[in-house]
Amino acid sequence: MAHWLAASRRVPLVVTAAVVAYAIAVVYVPQTHGAMSTDGSVSTAAHAADLVAGLGLLAAGGFALTELRARRIGLLACLAGVVWFAPDWDGWDAGPGLVRTLGAAAAPLFLALVFHLVTASAGRTRSAVIRGAVRAVYAIAAGMSLAVVLLRNPFLDPYCWRSCDANPLLLVSGVGTTRAVSHAAIGVEIALGLAVVALAAARAVRRLADLPMLIPAVIAGIAAVAHAGTVWENPLEGQHTGALQALYLVSACAIGALAVGTSWCVLRLRRTRDAVDRLASELAESPPPGGLQRALADALGDPVLTVHYWLPDAMSFVDEEGRPSPPPGPGSGRAVTSITRGGTPVAVVSSDPALLDGTDLENRIGSATRLAVENERLRAEVLARLAAVRDSRARIVGAADATRRQLERNLHDGAQQRLLALSYQLRLAHMEAVAEGDDDLAALLDTARDDAAAALEDLRHLAQGIYPAVLTEAGLEVALATLAETAALPVELVATSLSRLPATVETTAYAAIAEAIDDASLRGATFVTVSASREDDRLLIEVGDDGRERTAPLIEVDDRVGAIGGSADTGPTSLRAVLPCA
Structure with missing residues (x-):
C-alpha cells in the first residue's frame, strides 16, 4: 500500500515534467528546425492563438494534476493540449515523415478528448449512457486515426495543403481509398463537433456552475463543424482563405477559454475541499443542532444536498426533520456518500458529484465529525x-371523531325516530281517549306524551353533545352560530366567515371553542x-370572557389541538389556538 501511495504521488510529477518538455519542444522546434505549414502559421495572430490554446490546456492540465480529485481532468487536459499541436507536427516542413504521419493520425482524437473532458467536469461518470458515448467517440476517433495512418496517401489527398510527404506507414495506396479517408475525416469532424456541442449544451442547462468550461466547448464544437463544412466546399482552395482563418482563430480562442474554465473548475474543487475541511473542524468543536445539512450544502456550494439519516429500528432513512427520505438510487446523477461510525451506518449524503464525490467526502470527515x-x-x-x-x-382523534359521528347518526336514525313514532302514537291515543270521554286515560296519556317529548329533547341534546350533525352538514361557520344560540351565556361571534376546512380541523376547532x-x-x-379566522394555511382561534x-x-x-400538530395558549380568561389546515 505504501509503495502504491508513493507511486501515485510521483505520477503528477512525471506527467508535469513531460508536459513541460513537450511545451518547450512546441515553442523551440519551429524556431530552429524549419517553418511549419499549419493553421497556426498563417499569421502572427494565428500563431499566438495556437500557442495560447495548446499551452493553456497543458498548463490547466498541470494545475489539475496537483489536485487529487481533479487528476483525471488534468490528464485529459494534458492529452488534449498535446493533441492540439498534432496538426503543427503534421505541417512541420523539415520534420521526419514518421513524426508528420503521427501528427496527422493524432489530430482526430482532439474532439474526442474535449468530449471526454466535458464529461469529466461533472465528476465520476456513473451514467451508462455517458460511458457508452465516451467509448463510441473514442472508437470513432481511433478508427479515423488508424485509417489516416494506414490508408491515406498525402500525395493523392485533395485536402492536403501542407508539404505532403510520403506516409512511411502506408499499407494501401490509391486515389479512391485516399479520397474516401479524407471524406470520412470531414464527416468524423462534423460528428464529433456536434457531439461536443450537444453534450456541453445539455450540461450547461443543468449545471450553471460549469458554464466557464461548457460555453467554450460549445463554441469549439460549432467552429469544428463549420471548419469541416468549409473545407468540404473548397477542397483545393487551401487553408489561407479569410473564412478558414477566422474559424481557426475562433476555435483557438475557444480552446484557450476552455483551458481557463478547466482551471476554474479545479480551483472550485480545491475551495470546496478546503471548505469541507473547515466544516469538519467546526463540527468537531461545536456542531450546531440541526444545521449539518445546511452547513454541508454551503460548504460544497450544492443547494440541493441532502443528508439521509439511518434509523436502525425502523430500517429506513429520514431527513433532518424526521420525515421519510430515501437516498437516490443508481443512475440518479447524484454522488452518494455513506457515513459510518464503528462500522455502523449513520447517514447517507447525496450531493453533486462534480463538487466532491462520495469517497472524497467520506475521507475528509474525521472521527469527531x-x-x-x-x-x-x-x-x-x-x-x-x-x-x-x-x-x-391524529389517527386516534380521527377514529374517536368518526365513532362519535357514527354514534350520533345511530341515535338520530334509531332511538330518536322511535321516540318520535311513540310520541305520535301517544298523541293519537290521547285524542281517542278524549273523544270517548275517558278523562283519566286522557290525563295519563297526556303525561306520557310530555315525558316522551322530554326524553326526545334530552336525546337530541345528548346526540348534539356527542357530535354536532350541523358541523358535518354545513361546516364550522354555521356550527359556531348554532353553538352560540344554544350556549348557556351570551356568545358574540367575531370574524367567523370561513370556507370549508378539513373535517379534523373543523372538529378540533369546534370542540376547543365549546370547551372554552x-x-x-x-x-x-x-x-x-369568539373569533375564528384563516391565515394562509392556519386557522387562528381566539376565545375571551369576563x-x-x-x-x-x-x-x-x-x-x-396538539394531536393535529397545532398549538394552544391558555390565558387567565382567554384561549388562543393555532391549527394547521394543510
Missing part, C-alpha cells in the same frame, strides 16, 4: 418518533367573544 453526524442522526430519530406520535394521536365556552360559564362569565381567572389550563383542548 462522525460523532456530530451521529448526534444529528439521534436528533432526526427523535423527530421521527415525535412525528410518529403526532400521527398516531363551558369553562367560561363555570367561572361565572356573563359573555364570551369570568374569574382560571386556576388550571384546559388540558383537553391542549391535547386535541
Whole structure:
C-alpha cells in the first residue's frame, strides 16, 4: 500500500515534467528546425492563438494534476493540449515523415478528448449512457486515426495543403481509398463537433456552475463543424482563405477559454475541499443542532444536498426533520456518500458529484465529525418518533371523531325516530281517549306524551353533545352560530366567515371553542367573544370572557389541538389556538 501511495504521488510529477518538455519542444522546434505549414502559421495572430490554446490546456492540465480529485481532468487536459499541436507536427516542413504521419493520425482524437473532458467536469461518470458515448467517440476517433495512418496517401489527398510527404506507414495506396479517408475525416469532424456541442449544451442547462468550461466547448464544437463544412466546399482552395482563418482563430480562442474554465473548475474543487475541511473542524468543536445539512450544502456550494439519516429500528432513512427520505438510487446523477461510525451506518449524503464525490467526502470527515453526524442522526430519530406520535394521536382523534359521528347518526336514525313514532302514537291515543270521554286515560296519556317529548329533547341534546350533525352538514361557520344560540351565556361571534376546512380541523376547532365556552360559564362569565379566522394555511382561534381567572389550563383542548400538530395558549380568561389546515 505504501509503495502504491508513493507511486501515485510521483505520477503528477512525471506527467508535469513531460508536459513541460513537450511545451518547450512546441515553442523551440519551429524556431530552429524549419517553418511549419499549419493553421497556426498563417499569421502572427494565428500563431499566438495556437500557442495560447495548446499551452493553456497543458498548463490547466498541470494545475489539475496537483489536485487529487481533479487528476483525471488534468490528464485529459494534458492529452488534449498535446493533441492540439498534432496538426503543427503534421505541417512541420523539415520534420521526419514518421513524426508528420503521427501528427496527422493524432489530430482526430482532439474532439474526442474535449468530449471526454466535458464529461469529466461533472465528476465520476456513473451514467451508462455517458460511458457508452465516451467509448463510441473514442472508437470513432481511433478508427479515423488508424485509417489516416494506414490508408491515406498525402500525395493523392485533395485536402492536403501542407508539404505532403510520403506516409512511411502506408499499407494501401490509391486515389479512391485516399479520397474516401479524407471524406470520412470531414464527416468524423462534423460528428464529433456536434457531439461536443450537444453534450456541453445539455450540461450547461443543468449545471450553471460549469458554464466557464461548457460555453467554450460549445463554441469549439460549432467552429469544428463549420471548419469541416468549409473545407468540404473548397477542397483545393487551401487553408489561407479569410473564412478558414477566422474559424481557426475562433476555435483557438475557444480552446484557450476552455483551458481557463478547466482551471476554474479545479480551483472550485480545491475551495470546496478546503471548505469541507473547515466544516469538519467546526463540527468537531461545536456542531450546531440541526444545521449539518445546511452547513454541508454551503460548504460544497450544492443547494440541493441532502443528508439521509439511518434509523436502525425502523430500517429506513429520514431527513433532518424526521420525515421519510430515501437516498437516490443508481443512475440518479447524484454522488452518494455513506457515513459510518464503528462500522455502523449513520447517514447517507447525496450531493453533486462534480463538487466532491462520495469517497472524497467520506475521507475528509474525521472521527469527531462522525460523532456530530451521529448526534444529528439521534436528533432526526427523535423527530421521527415525535412525528410518529403526532400521527398516531391524529389517527386516534380521527377514529374517536368518526365513532362519535357514527354514534350520533345511530341515535338520530334509531332511538330518536322511535321516540318520535311513540310520541305520535301517544298523541293519537290521547285524542281517542278524549273523544270517548275517558278523562283519566286522557290525563295519563297526556303525561306520557310530555315525558316522551322530554326524553326526545334530552336525546337530541345528548346526540348534539356527542357530535354536532350541523358541523358535518354545513361546516364550522354555521356550527359556531348554532353553538352560540344554544350556549348557556351570551356568545358574540367575531370574524367567523370561513370556507370549508378539513373535517379534523373543523372538529378540533369546534370542540376547543365549546370547551372554552363551558369553562367560561363555570367561572361565572356573563359573555364570551369568539373569533375564528384563516391565515394562509392556519386557522387562528381566539376565545375571551369576563369570568374569574382560571386556576388550571384546559388540558383537553391542549391535547386535541396538539394531536393535529397545532398549538394552544391558555390565558387567565382567554384561549388562543393555532391549527394547521394543510
